[in-house]
Amino acid sequence: MPQRRTVDDDSVVYAFSPDLEPAVTVAPGDALTVETRDSLEGEVQRDEDRIESVPEEVNAATGPIGVEGAARGDALSVAIEEVRLAEDRARAVTIPGFGLLQDDPDVEAPFTRVTPIEDGELRVGDTTIPLDPCIGTIGVATAEEEYSTLVPHDHGGNLDTTVIRAGATVYFPVFQPGGLLAMGDCKAAMADGEHCGTGAEVATEIDLTLDVVADAPLARPLVETTEAWTFLASAEDLETACELAVRDACEALAREHNTSFTDAYVLSSLVADLEISQVVDPLKTVRCAVPKAALENPLA
Amino acid sequence: MPQRRTVDDDSVVYAFSPDLEPAVTVAPGDALTVETRDSLEGEVQRDEDRIESVPEEVNAATGPIGVEGAARGDALSVAIEEVRLAEDRARAVTIPGFGLLQDDPDVEAPFTRVTPIEDGELRVGDTTIPLDPCIGTIGVATAEEEYSTLVPHDHGGNLDTTVIRAGATVYFPVFQPGGLLAMGDCKAAMADGEHCGTGAEVATEIDLTLDVVADAPLARPLVETTEAWTFLASAEDLETACELAVRDACEALAREHNTSFTDAYVLSSLVADLEISQVVDPLKTVRCAVPKAALENPLA
Missing domain, CATH: 2.60.120.580 (Acetamidase/Formamidase-like domains)
Structure with missing residues (x-):
């Protein structure tokens, strides 16, 4: 050690x-x-x-x-x-x-x-x-x-x-x-x-x-916890940050499940929570948390 | 019954x-x-x-x-x-x-x-x-x-x-x-x-x-769960919805704790999670979840 x-x-x-x-x-x-x-x-x-x-x-x-x-x-x-x-x-x-x-x-x-x-x-x-x-x-x-x-x-x-x-x-x-x-x-x-x-x-x-x-294949920070892979994105406004984080999550889901981007988008809408990190810095940061049950390894 | x-x-x-x-x-x-x-x-x-x-x-x-x-x-x-x-x-x-x-x-x-x-x-x-x-x-x-x-x-x-x-x-x-x-x-x-x-x-x-x-005293919908009082707010953009939800939460905290609004604002920044409900309807909905340990009853 x-x-x-x-x-x-x-x-x-x-x-x-x-x-x-x-x-x-x-x-x-x-x-x-x-x-x-x-x-x-x-x-x-x-x-x-x-x-x-x-x-x-x-x-x-x-x-x-x-x-x-x-x-x-x-x-x-x-x-x-x-x-x-x-x-x-x-x-x-x-x-x-x-x-x-x-x-x-x-x-x-x-x-x-x-x-x-x-x-x-x-x-x-x-x-x-x-x-x-x-x-x-x-x-x-x-x-x-x-x-x-x-x-x-x-x-x-x-x-x-x-x-x-x-x-x-x-x-x-x-x-x-x-x-x-x-x-x-x-x-x-x-x-x-x-x-x-x-x-x-x-x-x-x-x-x-x-x-x-x-x-x-990583464009932005990513957090792994016991439960989820969480994609972070920061932008001038929360909506843009949401788009980036969801897009990154969908790309990872489509790649791993070998489906269309649209299939991944629909799946994300059912399992991948959009969460707020901060709204003050002054760029805003949000995250999209995909449970590991739906996404094994986005870095593979 | x-x-x-x-x-x-x-x-x-x-x-x-x-x-x-x-x-x-x-x-x-x-x-x-x-x-x-x-x-x-x-x-x-x-x-x-x-x-x-x-x-x-x-x-x-x-x-x-x-x-x-x-x-x-x-x-x-x-x-x-x-x-x-x-x-x-x-x-x-x-x-x-x-x-x-x-x-x-x-x-x-x-x-x-x-x-x-x-x-x-x-x-x-x-x-x-x-x-x-x-x-x-x-x-x-x-x-x-x-x-x-x-x-x-x-x-x-x-x-x-x-x-x-x-x-x-x-x-x-x-x-x-x-x-x-x-x-x-x-x-x-x-x-x-x-x-x-x-x-x-x-x-x-x-x-x-x-x-x-x-x-x-209720301006907007409020959700009670076992853990939290959650203030909901909807607006054209997520930032405005966040401001409304946090403001409602701070007013309830200031009233119950008998403190200044600023004291409540600082407390909320440590305990009251801002969460996303939806970003598509086309008004957006967010929520501010105050743990019951910090807020007993905003309806009192």
């Missing part, structure tokens, strides 16, 4: 671009622990600490991590084993000009709620909610454009997707040699939607194993 | 309007069995039966059912006990100019797949999927406008929402005396999204009990 290796949070990026340089390089199968800063870089420790505008640099993503042998046209797999909280508090905030209800006169912004972590739960005012950590920003070097870590797209990035949690494996298209993975912006808990613009933002340590799937 | 009463599917409506006349009138607490036609009214029995355009009359809704004592400002509750399939087959179709991928050159329309119901499962080509019946169209007389049964809005209508199934209680605002409930368009199975424009359309018998909640 290979030794576990730590990637500390001294090396971070604030953008995913084609020309990322690896901070570390690992071999497929290496066990890693990745430290991540909270998305607001420690600026918010009390309710009085408010964020007046979206910071120029936000969602620091630890990495980039190069993976030996990962080549264009492959997929990079990230098996997430554990997301451990590295603090005794998280924080959720509103920021002027950001969030689903940013134009609502009843919403105060900036506004902060620090959410203490006590006895394995998160306290939000008079309510306690279960911890359910997920990784908000995770992605690879892009094909051509540069995207800040505030934005999601085909390379991943600020996907803010609750199913990217311990137990899931996330697959990314490899656009550049080595893949060049970076991640951060974890949440102690977050609802699908991320309505106010944040979850409960928190620093973490993530245990994971990277691997390479050769010649994998 | 009151006797169970059957509302047969001879009396149907194809629009929800302010001036519906009751086909039957029942007392609160009466146990009812409501028969529903399939949404395509038996026109599709074989793969060769295709639907060339969206029918003028579609989603026949059995009723209207008046409820004694239901007055404007109340809520009408519909406790769904069982949705039994009344056929040995369902059907899913594409129709020209309808559905999420209607402009995709790879989608054939019209196109039909009859899906046999065998041994408690649904067969879709080479795939079998579990039966999970839901009610597609369910609503009450409107406040002012008339909506065809193809369209969802604040009165309910073509909500195509998978959580409207056995075990759920659905609450509607009462806009007209008696409420005037009608329902149909059931599915043997459907994915969140209803991508191709239909689920597995099927005739059913629905066991339910109606009741009246006096002076209930």
Whole structure:
């Protein structure tokens, strides 16, 4: 068994671009622990600490991590084993000009709620909610454009997707040699939607194993869980994101079942749930979850 | 225990309007069995039966059912006990100019797949999927406008929402005396999204009990399940529907927790999942599901 290796949070990026340089390089199968800063870089420790505008640099993503042998046209797999909280508090905030209800006169912004972590739960005012950590920003070097870590797209990035949690494996298209993975912006808990613009933002340590799937037909990030293959897509509006995610799911169904695209489309309408990841980043992310009973392996 | 009463599917409506006349009138607490036609009214029995355009009359809704004592400002509750399939087959179709991928050159329309119901499962080509019946169209007389049964809005209508199934209680605002409930368009199975424009359309018998909640602050349909209170909203685009559903959820959270709207907004961003009901009707329907651990009773 290979030794576990730590990637500390001294090396971070604030953008995913084609020309990322690896901070570390690992071999497929290496066990890693990745430290991540909270998305607001420690600026918010009390309710009085408010964020007046979206910071120029936000969602620091630890990495980039190069993976030996990962080549264009492959997929990079990230098996997430554990997301451990590295603090005794998280924080959720509103920021002027950001969030689903940013134009609502009843919403105060900036506004902060620090959410203490006590006895394995998160306290939000008079309510306690279960911890359910997920990784908000995770992605690879892009094909051509540069995207800040505030934005999601085909390379991943600020996907803010609750199913990217311990137990899931996330697959990314490899656009550049080595893949060049970076991640951060974890949440102690977050609802699908991320309505106010944040979850409960928190620093973490993530245990994971990277691997390479050769010649994998993948346009966008894909998540594997015990139950489903989930196709992610991000776009300017939710409708376009839905079209992309459903189209990717139907192509995989048609290929595996050896049917027409239309047959796959009809099947998807009965089994493949469209779900919301986030509606605020400001591109929106949705997902189409195909149960494994209907789709064995879209990477085959 | 009151006797169970059957509302047969001879009396149907194809629009929800302010001036519906009751086909039957029942007392609160009466146990009812409501028969529903399939949404395509038996026109599709074989793969060769295709639907060339969206029918003028579609989603026949059995009723209207008046409820004694239901007055404007109340809520009408519909406790769904069982949705039994009344056929040995369902059907899913594409129709020209309808559905999420209607402009995709790879989608054939019209196109039909009859899906046999065998041994408690649904067969879709080479795939079998579990039966999970839901009610597609369910609503009450409107406040002012008339909506065809193809369209969802604040009165309910073509909500195509998978959580409207056995075990759920659905609450509607009462806009007209008696409420005037009608329902149909059931599915043997459907994915969140209803991508191709239909689920597995099927005739059913629905066991339910109606009741009246006096002076209930409700703008739009609300679903109660064991786990959650789910706020539904329909609009031209998904973003607007998300804003409405999240706003309704936050108002209920602020009222019950006696906090500011902003505090409720931040809490909702951590616990209240935004979910997709359907993206095709052609107004879109989303829902915001607040766990009962965070929200005891929004109708109090």
